[in-house]
Amino acid sequence: MAPSSATYVVGSATTLLQPLLRKRTIPFNSYHNGAFWTWKENKKQRKLTFTSTSLSSKTCSWRPISASPFDLSPPPIDLDLLETLTADGAKASEDGIIETFDNDxxxxxxxxxxxxxxxxxHFGRIRVSGDDRIxxxxxxxxxxxxxxxxxQGCDxxxxxxxxxxxxxxxxxxxxNSIMLVVSPVTCGSIIQxxxxxxxxxxxxxxxxxxxxxxFFIVAGPKCKQLMVELNLGDLVGQPYGTHRHYxxxxxxxxxxxxxxxxxxGYSLLMSPAAAGSVWKTLLSQGAIPMGSNAWEKLRIIQGIPAPGKELTNEFNVLEAGLWNSISLNKGCYKGQETISRLITYDGVKQKLWAILLSAPAEPGSVITVDGGKTDELYIWEKGIRTLWLGYIKRQTVLEGSxxxxxxxxxxxxxDAPFLARQHPPSKSPSS
Structure with a gap:
């Protein structure tokens, strides 16, 4: 069925252990309160036909369910994701965070x-609902x-x-809601x-x-090919933050x-009961599992600041270089007056940089510029090999200094990749 001009097509995702479904017939606006509804413009219930490359076609009647989209009970122990990951070689911390697969x-x-x-x-996920959520x-x-x-979506x-x-x-x-992914160390305080x-x-x-x-993420130059193989190719080439329900x-x-x-890359949010099978499907398509130890190395290599590390009460949002997440035109919001003043009076005093070191150093080491001029700033994150992140006073260094x-x-x-992509937004009405 071709979608109307007011309807967006949504794809089917994988079945647990079967090839992916090919025919997409669920309208985007049929995902309501977390349930898949099956109605046409006249709201009469219809049947959806799914076609698999290895199974004969079958017809399924879908009914709306009243549960919240992610108000799902934890899976029974035989579907526990940690058991699945441990079977794949994962080593977990006492609080259940996968630290490594011995393949960093x-x-x-x-x-x-x-x-x-x-x-x-283990990252925080917050659902904001209600008529005034936007x-x-x-x-x-x-x-x-x-x-x-x-x-759509954004940072x-x-x-x-x-x-x-x-x-x-x-x-x-x-x-009917806005879903937020935040650091595990800030989730509780942000909710409060x-x-x-x-x-x-x-x-x-x-x-x-x-x-x-x-919640899983996939990344790397071949992840677009992976999405196509998983019958999720309708997301390839879409803007950052675009998301669809399957x-x-x-x-x-x-x-x-x-x-x-x-x-x-891509993000996947799902029921815990589906997580083990989704994980196995991703590995079967060639994805390499990564633990939190390698993740932390990758975070620093990419130059992404994290709460309690580079993001502290010592530095403001502009010093951390988070320009792409800031609107200059939307009016009043918490912190807006300070941000506007910093921009108006060129008050950003320091900038977060990546620093390639000739030898390991200690966190908190002083950074000295121009053979004797010492910035009262420090390296705020333990280095990965010889790469560190640190704040340095503006106008004292350039890339390569x-x-x-x-x-x-x-x-x-x-200039680490994430920081290099950050640019002050234009003052257009839509920014």
Whole structure:
């Protein structure tokens, strides 16, 4: 059935252990309250035909369900994702975070030359619902939510009233809610902060759906090919933040463009009961698993600041270089007055850089510029091999400049990929 001009086509995702379904007939606006509805423009129920390359066609009648999209019970122990990952060689910390598959170098190479998959289910996921959710998040973070439509997404930053960075959030605009992915160390405090700013008349509800969902990301130059092989090719080439809803054996899964480590990668949000089979499917298609140890190395290599590390009360959102997540035209929001003043009066005093070191150094080492002039700034993250992240005073260095770290370690200033992509937004009305 061809979609009407007001209808967007959504694809079918994988079945658990079967080839992927090929024919897409679910309209985008049929995903309502987390359920797949089957109605035409006249709202009469219809039947959907799915065609598989290895199975005979079958007809299924779908019915709406009233449950919240991710208000799902944890899976039974025989579907526990940690067991699945452990069987694939994962080594987990006491709190269940996958630290390594004993393949860190292979995984980092796959990010550059193939495709990697990471289980980021320990990252926080927050569902913001209610009629006032758009305006509420518009006022509480740096991005312009009012210009976004259903099926789109963006990065936004939660800041203090003085524009100190709390965290970067990856946001999806869904039909009845906005889903936010945040760091595991800030999820609880962000939920508390958001609830604090809900006034009596506001129609806003904040839910922590972290334990009710699983969350994977895939990244690397071959991830687009992987998406095509998984029958998710309709997302390839779509703008950052674009996301669509699919079904895996009747369970909802949302797949989006981009993630916390790669603008050209993909994110997958799903029921925990589907996570094990989705994970195995990704590995069967050649994805290399990556643990949190390699993830931390990759984060620093990419130059992505993290809460409690490069993002602290010492530095503001512009010093951290998070320009692409900031709107200059959307009006009043928390931290907006400070950000505007910093821009107007050129008040950004320092900048986050990558620094290539000739030898290991200690976190907190002083950075010295121009053979004797010492910045009162420090390396804020332990280095990966010889690569570190540190703040250096503006107008004292350029890319390629030489600095001294600590007493005698020579460093070369570099612009890491994530930081190099950050540019002050234009002052157009839509920014």
């Amino acid at each position: 170098d292979e995984a980092l190479d796959a990010f550059d030359n193939g495709v990697v998959v990471l289980d980021l289910s 305006q509420f998040l518009h006022n509480q973070s740096t991005a312009n939510f009012e210009c976004l439509l259903e099926g 936004t930053v939660f800041v203090t009233p003085t524009a100190r960075t709390i965290d970067i959030a990856y946001a999806w605009i869904m039909k 902060m958001l609830n604090k700013y809900i006034f009596f008349a506001d129609k806003v509800e904040i839910q922590d759906i972290t334990k009710k969902t699983s 079904s895996v054996n009747g369970m909802p899964i949302t797949v989006g463009v981009g993630n916390a480590i790669s603008e050209e 030489t600095v001294i770290v600590g007493e005698s370690i020579v460093g070369t200033v570099a």
